[in-house]
Amino acid sequence: MLSSRVEDVRWVDSFDLPSVFDPRLPLYKEWHDFVFFDRKRDLFGLLNFAIHGNPYDASRGYGAALAFIVPPDGKVHTALELIPLGDLTVSPYNPDFVSKKVSVSYLADGSFNIKGEIEQVSLDLNLAVASPPVTMSKIAADILARNQATLGMLEAANEMAQIWDKWVELPNLDVVGTLRVDGTAYAIDTPTGYQDHEGGRFDWGSVTGWDTGVLLSDPSNVGEPGKVSFLFYRYGPDGNSQYGGLILKTADGKERYFASDIMKVADSGEFAGPRGYLPGVTRALYPDYKPRIPETIAFSAADKGDSISIVFTPRAVCTIVVAGQDEAETTFNEMYCSAALQAKVGGEEFYGNIPCWFESVRPKGRRPTKIGH
Amino acid sequence: MVIRLRHYLDDLLDLLREDYPRQLEEIIRDARGITCLQTLDRETAIIKVREKTIRVTGAARKSEINLRIHLSRECLFRILEGRQTLEEAINAGDLTVFGDPEVLLSFYKVWERVLSLARTSPRFYFLTYRLRR
Secondary structure, eight states: OOOOOGGGHHHHTSOOOOOTTOTTGGGEEEEEEEEEEETTTTEEEEEEEEEESOTTOTTTOEEEEEEEEEOTTOOOEEEEEEEEGGGEEEETTEEEEEESSEEEEEOTTSEEEEEEEETTEEEEEEEEEOSOOEEHHHHHHHHHHHSOOOHHHHHHHHHHHHHEEEEEEEEEEEEEEEEEETTEEEEEEEEEEEEEEEEEEOOGGGOOOEEEEEEOOOTTSTTOOSEEEEEEEEESTTSOEEEEEEEEEOTTSOEEEEEGGGEEEEEESOOOSOEEEESTHHHHHOTTOOOOOOSEEEEEEEETTEEEEEEEEEEEEEEEEEEOTTSOEEEEEEEEEEEEEEEEETTEEEEEEEEEEEEEEEETTSOOOOTTO | OOOOHHHHHHHHHHHHHHHOHHHHHHHHHHHTTOEEEEEETTEEEEEEEOSSOEEEESOOOGGGOOEEEEEOHHHHHHHHTTSSOHHHHHHTTSEEEEEOHHHHHHHHHHHHHHHHHHTTOHHHHHHHHTTTO
């Protein structure tokens, strides 16, 4: 699907449940990620609602609801609850993820309602879809229309197509409601919400990682763009090849793509801030596990008169270790960062210190590979 | 309804036989010769690991027991949910373990293996939470 409207969210963002005859059913996984940052409250939130394993086998498949919250005191709050399939409803007809304790419902007015509890995190949020959904096919078509295809681009696209059945994002959500963490309530009201929805039928052992993220920008602030997002996807037998890029969208909807082959990525130092680990049993299994997170990560590129520089400073990190079938493990480092942006696109200048969600994924146990290398 | 410790251990062994036979063989190989007195709150169970079998019983000769583990449900779930490490639980006296170092090391290997499996098996996860709810 190359073009879409807000009205398409109901089916574009629905769950792509595989056929009951699919031989890869046990490898099925699909999820919603909701991210937001309320600047007045100084609160970051990442919520994930997932289904893992055979969705027709209540003893093998399961749902999961996850929260990574950083309130104004900067402490990390993490929560994860597994949901029996018997208590969970998802369907290919809408984006709903409904369980006894926590539910995501897509309403007739074009907004999501997230209500319920994930351990000590209590949610009552409304997230109104403010701009149309964007699919991976649309991004790929736009990039190919404006840029020459390269070998790296095609190889990465081929590998992604083998792994992922679905990738959709809702770039702008207006988030309003209440979030309660360990008994403290926070009223949320921010236009900087974001959602993505991915799924596929693969084992975690076959994934060599990626770095992705979104600057949660507010174009009503002087200097801030409509959106900045990036994805560097790792591929190849050793996972050492990578391709990707960064897209800056201006407030009036023009997009500028900076491919990874013209981008410089550098990191420095070691992050010393607050960390959380999920699932909780990770701490029991690996009490000394502390994956390397840089103190700063810098992206820069200049091309045909346009330029961009972003310095990411992680503020809090949640490390999620997922286990695959053959005991292969993959580490997700979910980072709440502040991003210092300076860019010039089509003569227009963009700047600001913008809150950001940055996700870095690597196979666990492999020597850490630097972002962009 | 909260299930009892012996019921839990029996169901866990059935689950391992059905879903993880290879890992169960490895667990038996690692823990061969161990007779463990497991206490959870006020409940007790004996886990006997022999040449090719593992069994849960209600009693054993005192001289036969070479490993004793005591903890509460509260402590177990603090560990499983990452709110307390094993080291912290032992230092706080919430988890007590008695046995020869060699026996302790082999059982620690089993514990690691079982915890690791718990992450990939929803049956295992939901069964374990029946110990609490």
